[in-house]
Amino acid sequence: MRAIVTLLLAAHTAWAAGTAANLARAIREIGLDRNECYRVRDLTLVRDDIRIYLTDGYLIFSKPVAGRPIGAIFSADVENGDGEVLLLPPTLAERRTLASYTGSPNLDEHFQAAVLLFTGDLYQELLRQLPNNPSNRKAPEIGALLEEHWSQVLRNVSGGYATRLTLDLLNQAAHKPDLLSAIIQSQKIGTFDVIYDPESADQIAAGQLVNRNNRTYFDVWTHFPSRAARNGSAPPRLSWNLNDYRIQATVSPDLKLSAVTRVKLKAPADAVTAVPVGITSDMDVSEVTVDGKPAEVLQEHALRSSAGRENELFLVAPPEPLKAGQEYELEFHHAGQVIVQTGNRIFYVTARGNWYPSSGFFWTNFDLTFRYPRDLELVTPGDVVEDRTEGEWRITRRIPSVPIGIAGFNLGDYAHARVTRGEYVVDVCANRSLEPALQPVPRTPPPLPPVGRRVPRTPTLDLPEARPADPLARLRTLASDVASTLDFMGSKFGPPPMSHLTVSPIPGQFGQGFPGLIYLSTRSYLNPAEVRLPPSDALFFDELLQAHETAHQWWGGLIYGATYRDDWLLEALANYSALLYLEMHKGPREIELLLDGYRTALLAKSESGKIVDSAGPVVLGTRLESSLEPRAWLAITYGKGSWILQMLRRRIGDERFFAMLKEVVRRYSRRQISTEDFQSVAAQFLPPKAEDPKLEAFFEQWVYGTGIPALKLTYAVKGKAPAVRVVATLTQSEVGEDFSVLTPIEIQTGRGQTITRWVYSSNEPVSVTVNLKQPPLKVTLDPHYAVLRR
Numbered sequence: 001m002r003a004i005v006t007l008l009l010a011a012h013t014a015w016a017a018g019t020a021a022n023l024a025r026a027i028r029e030i031g032l033d034r035n036e037c038y039r040v041r042d043l044t045l046v047r048d049d050i051r052i053y054l055t056d057g058y059l060i061f062s063k064p065v066a067g068r069p070i071g072a073i074f075s076a077d078v079e080n081g082d083g084e085v086l087l088l089p090p091t092l093a094e095r096r097t098l099a100s101y102t103g104s105p106n107l108d109e110h111f112q113a114a115v116l117l118f119t120g121d122l123y124q125e126l127l128r129q130l131p132n133n134p135s136n137r138k139a140p141e142i143g144a145l146l147e148e149h150w151s152q153v154l155r156n157v158s159g160g161y162a163t164r165l166t167l168d169l170l171n172q173a174a175h176k177p178d179l180l181s182a183i184i185q186s187q188k189i190g191t192f193d194v195i196y197d198p199e200s201a202d203q204i205a206a207g208q209l210v211n212r213n214n215r216t217y218f219d220v221w222t223h224f225p226s227r228a229a230r231n232g233s234a235p236p237r238l239s240w241n242l243n244d245y246r247i248q249a250t251v252s253p254d255l256k257l258s259a260v261t262r263v264k265l266k267a268p269a270d271a272v273t274a275v276p277v278g279i280t281s282d283m284d285v286s287e288v289t290v291d292g293k294p295a296e297v298l299q300e301h302a303l304r305s306s307a308g309r310e311n312e313l314f315l316v317a318p319p320e321p322l323k324a325g326q327e328y329e330l331e332f333h334h335a336g337q338v339i340v341q342t343g344n345r346i347f348y349v350t351a352r353g354n355w356y357p358s359s360g361f362f363w364t365n366f367d368l369t370f371r372y373p374r375d376l377e378l379v380t381p382g383d384v385v386e387d388r389t390e391g392e393w394r395i396t397r398r399i400p401s402v403p404i405g406i407a408g409f410n411l412g413d414y415a416h417a418r419v420t421r422g423e424y425v426v427d428v429c430a431n432r433s434l435e436p437a438l439q440p441v442p443r444t445p446p447p448l449p450p451v452g453r454r455v456p457r458t459p460t461l462d463l464p465e466a467r468p469a470d471p472l473a474r475l476r477t478l479a480s481d482v483a484s485t486l487d488f489m490g491s492k493f494g495p496p497p498m499s500h501l502t503v504s505p506i507p508g509q510f511g512q513g514f515p516g517l518i519y520l521s522t523r524s525y526l527n528p529a530e531v532r533l534p535p536s537d538a539l540f541f542d543e544l545l546q547a548h549e550t551a552h553q554w555w556g557g558l559i560y561g562a563t564y565r566d567d568w569l570l571e572a573l574a575n576y577s578a579l580l581y582l583e584m585h586k587g588p589r590e591i592e593l594l595l596d597g598y599r600t601a602l603l604a605k606s607e608s609g610k611i612v613d614s615a616g617p618v619v620l621g622t623r624l625e626s627s628l629e630p631r632a633w634l635a636i637t638y639g640k641g642s643w644i645l646q647m648l649r650r651r652i653g654d655e656r657f658f659a660m661l662k663e664v665v666r667r668y669s670r671r672q673i674s675t676e677d678f679q680s681v682a683a684q685f686l687p688p689k690a691e692d693p694k695l696e697a698f699f700e701q702w703v704y705g706t707g708i709p710a711l712k713l714t715y716a717v718k719g720k721a722p723a724v725r726v727v728a729t730l731t732q733s734e735v736g737e738d739f740s741v742l743t744p745i746e747i748q749t750g751r752g753q754t755i756t757r758w759v760y761s762s763n764e765p766v767s768v769t770v771n772l773k774q775p776p777l778k779v780t781l782d783p784h785y786a787v788l789r790r
Contacts, residue, residue, distance in 0.1 A: 019296050020317040021298055023065065023165075023166045023169055027159070032146060032151050033061055033069070034060070035140050035143065037142055038058065038059050038060070039135065039136060040057060040126075040136050042132070044129070047196035048203065048204065049087060050196055052085050052114070055083055056080060057078055058074070059073070060075075060146045060150070066169045068123065070169070071115070071117050072115075072116040073113070073115055075112070081112070082111075084108070085108075085194055086107065090227075092704070093616070093704045094222045098221045101219060107206055109188065109192075111184045114182050116180070116181070116182050117182075118180045119169060120176070120178035162300055163299075163300050164179065164313065167315055170274035171271075173273070174269040174271040174272045175238050180196040181194075181195050193207055193209075198237070202563070204222070204223065207219050219628070243264055244364060245365065246262040247369065247407075248371075249368075250370070251339065251370065255337065255340070255341060259335070263332075264328070264330070271322075272322040273318065274315045275315065276315060278314075278358055280338065282336045282338050282351055283355060284336055285332055285334045287333040289330070290319065290329070292329070295317055299315075336355075338350050342435050343436040345376075345433055347410075347411045349409065349411065349519075352409075363404060363405050369397040377413070378394075378410070381404060381516025383500065385399050401498060402498060404497065405515065405557075408519070410517070412429065414429035414430060415430050415475060416475075417475045420483075425500045426482045427503070428475060428479040428502075430505060474525055486550055489551055489554065493577075493662055498515060500516060503520055511524070511546070511548065512549065513552025518550065519549070520545065520546055524545055526541075539582075539590075547582065552570070554573075555574040556574065559672075560671075562673060562674040572641025573645065576642045591646075595642065602640055603790065612635045613636065613708050615629040615632035616706065617636075624637070646786075647787060648698075652682070652685050667681065683695045701741060707739050708735070709789050710733045711741075711743060711761060711782070712730070715729065717776065724771070724774060724776075726776055728757075729765050730743060730745070732761040732762060743759055744757070744784075745758075745779065746778075746780045747772070747778075747779050750776075
């Protein structure tokens with residue numbers, strides 16, 4: 001009974017604190033309380049792996065919000081004043097990444113000031129420590145000075161966390177909040193953030209906002225699960241699963257998208273008074289109801305609290321607290337400019353997967369109805385169940401035949417080519433006009449360069465002036481190619497999520513593959529003879545891109561990454577599946593040329609002289625796109641990811657490798673997969689008595705580590721037939737002392753036979769002896785691209 005009374009009192013306290021908007025306003029306008037200022041020594045703040053020591057200085061708390069202080073300022077502006085933050089990442093990969101930003105594998109930084117934001121019991125924890133040192137005392141006279149100097153700083157920082165803090169304060173009765181964000185000022189490395197967020201899958205983070213080359217980055221130095229999460233003692237997080245989507249959307253003639261989205265939500269706990277939801281910042285949520293009753297909406301924009309996320313957090317405060325396990329119907333009204341016209345009736349959808357409210361990735365049912373100008377066409381995944389016109393409008397309703405994880409759409413003035421291949425139907429849409437960016441530029445003689453000076457040429461799409469490219473030129477060929485790709489991959493991996501696949505154009509030099517819907521670069525629609533590009537670019541746009549996006553029907557459509565650390569796997573599998581398709585059509589040399597290009601990109605050097613690969617391991621995901629090396633995410637995720645699969649293939653053998661991929665799809669269909677899951681399945685397909693039977697060394701080196709070795713083979717043939725000895729020596733350089741990779745040495749004998757010896761490289765030369773009856777015809781190091789090496 002006492003627990004129930006406590007819960008009800010806490011819920012009443014949160015409710016009495018006011019609406020979400022009032023709380024957010026109070027957070028943005030927060031002030032410091034000069035009467036809650038203390039001269040402090042030797043205070044310690046611990047949140048799992050984070051330790052913050054307020055060694056000597058002043059500490060002033062904020063005025064209460066919802067009945068409690070939620071902020072504080074520490075200033076070490078006294079003689080010998082000091083603060084210190086200590087953070088030790090638990091894994092080698094995270095320590096290496098931290099070192100790349102700070103110069104040290106552990107964060108042990110002394111600081112002069114810190115802004116603290118929190119929703120847990122930090123205020124009481126620090127007050128309880130004050131009697132431990134007789135020097136600790138109240139200092140309201142200093143509080144007045146600190147209040148004047150720091151109040152605006154606290155407001156600026158808290159404003160960036162207003163939505164997140166409001167969520168915790170409203171839901172404190174349903175779930176004990178304990179967020180801590182420390183913005184720390186250090187003379188050595190500037191201002192940086194240390195964060196403990198128990199509602200995140202990885203609770204501990206440290207990073208820094210950086211402006212470089214007119215672009216803002218949030219460099220994540222380290223990010224990992226807390227000690228409690230690692231040992232299984234962390235309390236469960238609240239889950240917010242929005243499902244059963246029914247969306248009615250209108251695209252107006254000015255391209256504004258307005259939608260009503262209805263979903264179901266099962267409350268994860270009692271006394272929930274705020275529901276967190278994500279949507280693109282380009283959409284404004286104007287109205288929400290819960291079971292038909294108006295709810296409050298809090299939608300604000302903040303860089304720090306949304307850094308690294310495609311979706312931006314907003315809150316729904318229902319008219320009364322939700323009850324655990326009960327299902328509710330939520331209706332969202334949202335609108336925004338997420339469609340841009342690039343010219344010639346060609347459109348670009350900026351928010352392809354986050355134009356509607358969502359709460360993460362879940363396979364669920366969708367029912368999609370769009371109303372749009374009748375002279376255009378709008379495509380989404382699913383079967384058409386209604387298609388009609390009303391005056392100047394066209395209304396199309398589609399329902400996917402199976403649950404999907406994401407629903408995109410595209411808009412255009414399209415021509416079509418439709419191909420049926422067995423059970424699969426491929427519908428390729430093409431723009432009827434050429435986008436302005438691809439229009440031929442009138443040729444004028446360039447000005448002569450100064451004598452002795454060479455002017456570099458900027459690579460561009462070079463379209464003949466006399467004959468503009470035709471955007472429909474490859475329509476039927478493209479449809480046939482995508483159908484062939486779908487057929488090939490279906491034979492290797494099993495059936496895709498939906499038998500009907502729509503391919504649609506998107507301006508730019510990229511593609512994207514959603515269940516049942518592919519966005520394909522408009523460049524891929526042009527006849528290669530009409531556009532002169534380097535061979536590698538032509539191969540990418542004309543063949544690789546559509547195969548890659550088609551492969552996402554399995555890798556991303558049927559299987560999804562468990563966390564951002566596992567997303568590399570889906571991109572690498574999609575890309576390597578495309579390479580397999582090209583290999584089948586054009587032979588192994590084609591895949592080797594692409595792998596050569598990936599290696600070149602990985603070995604490119606940054607301004608600091610380091611190679612791109614050194615930016616971090618592939619499991620860092622989007623964290624790789626940082627101020628240190630913006631190219632790293634693309635080169636490592638796609639390039640190194642493909643190399644990892646190539647090396648696995650050579651280690652496992654073709655027959656086992658393809659069986660392994662099919663088993664991954666079978667075992668994880670409509671489930672999330674982690675990198676550890678994939679490692680476990682791959683290890684089960686190794687040949688009997690294989691080296692590294694659990695692939696632990698392989699994954700530690702290539703997936704969780706960095707480095708590309710230079711390998712050199714020398715050998716000597718000793719003795720005479722029939723007692724010949726080949727002594728091969730493998731030398732390694734350009735990597736650290738702990739780097740070791742299993743490398744094949746191939747020996748061709750006089751009888752046409754091939755002997756392969758796998759040898760671990762080392763910091764010291766490694767020799768292997770092979771006995772033969774006849775001298776070898778050839779001794780080769782890694783002739784079949786089994787090792788990523790210089």
